[in-house]
Each structure stands twice: as structure tokens, then as C-alpha cells.
Amino acid sequence: MSKWTLGIIGGSGLYEIDGLEDRREEQVETAWGKPSDALVRGRIGKVELVFLPRHGKGHRITPTDVPYRANIAALKAAGVTDILSISACGSLQEVYAPGEFVAADQFIDRTFARDKTFFGAGMVAHVSMAEPVCPRLSGLAADAAEAVGAKMHRGGTYLAMEGPQFSSLAESKLYRQWGCDVIGMTAMPEAKLAREAELPYAILCMVTDYDCWRAETEAVSVTNVLEIMGQNSALARKAVVELAERLSGTERTPDPNGTDTCLDYALITAPSARDPEMLDRLQVIAGRALNG
Ligand SMILES: CSC[C@H]1O[C@H](OP(=O)(O)O)[C@H](O)[C@@H]1O
Numbered sequence: 271m272s273k274w275t276l277g278i279i280g281g282s283g284l285y286e287i288d289g290l291e292d293r294r295e296e297q298v299e300t301a302w303g304k305p306s307d308a309l310v311r312g313r314i315g316k317v318e319l320v321f322l323p324r325h326g327k328g329h330r331i332t333p334t335d336v337p338y339r340a341n342i343a344a345l346k347a348a349g350v351t352d353i354l355s356i357s358a359c360g361s362l363q364e365v366y367a368p369g370e371f372v373a374a375d376q377f378i379d380r381t382f383a384r385d386k387t388f389f390g391a392g393m394v395a396h397v398s399m400a401e402p403v404c405p406r407l408s409g410l411a412a413d414a415a416e417a418v419g420a421k422m423h424r425g426g427t428y429l430a431m432e433g434p435q436f437s438s439l440a441e442s443k444l445y446r447q448w449g450c451d452v453i454g455m456t457a458m459p460e461a462k463l464a465r466e467a468e469l470p471y472a473i474l475c476m477v478t479d480y481d482c483w484r485a486e487t488e489a490v491s492v493t494n495v496l497e498i499m500g501q502n503s504a505l506a507r508k509a510v511v512e513l514a515e516r517l518s519g520t521e522r523t524p525d526p527n528g529t530d531t532c533l534d535y536a537l538i539t540a541p542s543a544r545d546p547e548m549l550d551r552l553q554v555i556a557g558r559a560l561n562g
């Protein structure tokens with residue numbers, strides 16, 4: 271029987287999760303360095319959970335400096351089967367009010383100062399990002415959040431900006447014209463790297479502000495993000511417990527979208543041209559496809 275091992279990446283305001291039995295912390299190191307913090311492991315019912323606070327405890331790491339590759343590699347090495355990110359974000363549309371949740375299913379990546387692939391010289395891969403979010407996990411997470419009282423919006427486009435400064439008014443208006451729904455600084459390259467690691471990924475965005483485009487509202491600041499997070503992070507934590515409890519009685523079947531085996535269609539470097547050192551480094555991420 272295949273079981274669920276849920277990786278939870280907590281964003282701004284979410285530095286712990288609730289309800290873990292057998293809670294323990296593990297300091298780990300990967301071929302891409304140390305992850306943002308110790309992995310917090312435990313169990314809810316029959317579901318294993320591995321929690322990682324993206325910015326580290328105490329929020330020490332900027333969105334640019336988050337060790338995205340080490341985080342995903344550490345979760346993969348820990349046996350995680352699926353990743354749920356919980357992130358604070360700004361609303362780019364009237365319909366998403368602070369305090370509400372958006373299960374985003376598309377991204378526009380405007381980040382430019384981050385390592386975005388595990389692969390590279392000696393082993394090149396091109397995974398599909400046409401559907402970057404796992405519809406199964408996203409739907410289950412949205413159901414769980416709704417069940418604990420969150421106002422949920424299903425689907426939406428998340429604009430990933432570099433930061434750490436918030437957007438100018440001109441940028442905020444431009445992203446609205448592009449049809450984006452929410453804005454944040456971290457889902458990219460996280461979702462891309464999860465895909466390369468064959469891990470289905472979903473994101474629950476907690477709306478904390480209206481960025482700066484809405485004339486009748488003051489522009490986003492850390493103060494108002496933290497205030498809204500303070501009021502709503504308990505809901506996000508309850509949603510994680512609810513999700514794990516709902517999955518506890520079920521067997522995990524392969525991801526219907528094929529993410530579990532997506533590298534079968536992505537590796538392009540000819541076997542004779544592959545760099546043995548690169549292949550060694552990639553074992554934890556791509557061993558299934560490389561050795562198969
Ligand atoms: C504290 S406001 C800006 C900060 O909040 C979001 O973080 P996360 O996505 O990790 O929840 C946003 O992306 C910025 O990093």
C-alpha cells in the first residue's frame with residue numbers, strides 16, 4: 271500500500287504546524303546545501319508530514335536567498351510524495367479580499383536572481399510546466415481549507431516577483447492587465463523545482479493585502495501583512511491538519527497528471543554525453559528516471 275507523505279512549506283507567518291504525533295526535528299544537508307531550517311517530521315493519523323519554514327524560524331531568509339533547491343531536495347530525500355505550500359500573497363483583483371484563500375493553479379515567473387534547475391551542464395532536462403499545479407492535491411487542500419472555515423477561491427494566476435521590495439503602482443497595474451490574480455515572491459522557482467523532482471505541488475495563497483493598485487486601500491506593508499496573517503494563520507494550520515486527517519484513511523495512487531514519472535519525457539542529454547559527477551549529484555532528485 272502506498273502512503274501519503276506530505277511536505278508542507280510554510281511561508282510568511284507560518285513557522286510551525288499543529289497536531290503532529292511523534293514530532294521530531296532533523297538537521298539535513300543536501301548536494302545543494304542546507305535547507306532553510308531543520309525539517310520538522312511527524313504524523314497525523316497514517317499520514318507522514320514533513321514541515322519546512324521557507325524563510326527559516328524567525329523569518330531570517332529573503333525570498334531571493336531561500337535555498338529553493340536544497341529545500342526541495344531535502345523534502346524529496348525525506349520521502350515526501352506531494353508538496354503543499356502555504357504562502358502569503360497580495361490580491362490583484364477586487365474579488366480576493368484579505369483573509370481569503372486562493373488555490374492558485376498558474377504562475378507567471380518574473381524572478382531573475384535564483385537558481386531554477388537541478389539539472390545543467392552534463393545532464394540537461396526540460397520538464398513541462400504547462401500545468402504547474404497538481405489538480406488533485408490542490409482540490410484536496412482547497413476542500414480541507416473550506417471545511418475548516420476558509421473562504422476559498424479555486425484557480426488563479428500567481429505573479430512571482432523578485433522582491434524584496436513590493437511592486438510599484440505601474441507594475442501592480444501591469445500585472446492586473448496581464449490577468450494575474452495574486453502576487454508573491456516565492457512560488458517560483460519552488461514549483462519548477464518540485465516538478466523536476468517529480469513531486470506534485472499545490473499552493474494555498476493566503477491573501478493579506480491589495481498590493482498597491484486599489485485607490486481606497488493603503489499600499490501593502492509588512493505591518494498589514496503580519497496583522498492579517500496573525501488573524502488567519504490559525505486557519506491555515508487547521509487546514510493542514512484537516513487535509514492530513516482526510517488523507518489518513520486513503521491510499522496514495524500515482525499522481526493522475528503523471529508528475530511522479532514526468533522525467534521520463536524530460537531528459538535530453540545522450541547517455542554517452544552525461545557527466546558522471548552530475549549524475550551522482552542528481553540521484554536523490556532523478557535517480558528513478560536516470561537508473562530505470
Ligand atoms: C512578509 S510580506 C512579503 C513576503 O511574504 C510572502 O512570503 P511567502 O510566499 O513565503 O509566504 C511573499 O512571497 C514575500 O516573501
Ligand SMILES: Nc1ncnc2[nH]cnc12
Nearest residue numbers: 358359360453454481490
Ligand atoms: N503585495 C504583495 N506583493 C508581494 N508579496 C506579497 N506577500 C504578501 N503580500 C504581497
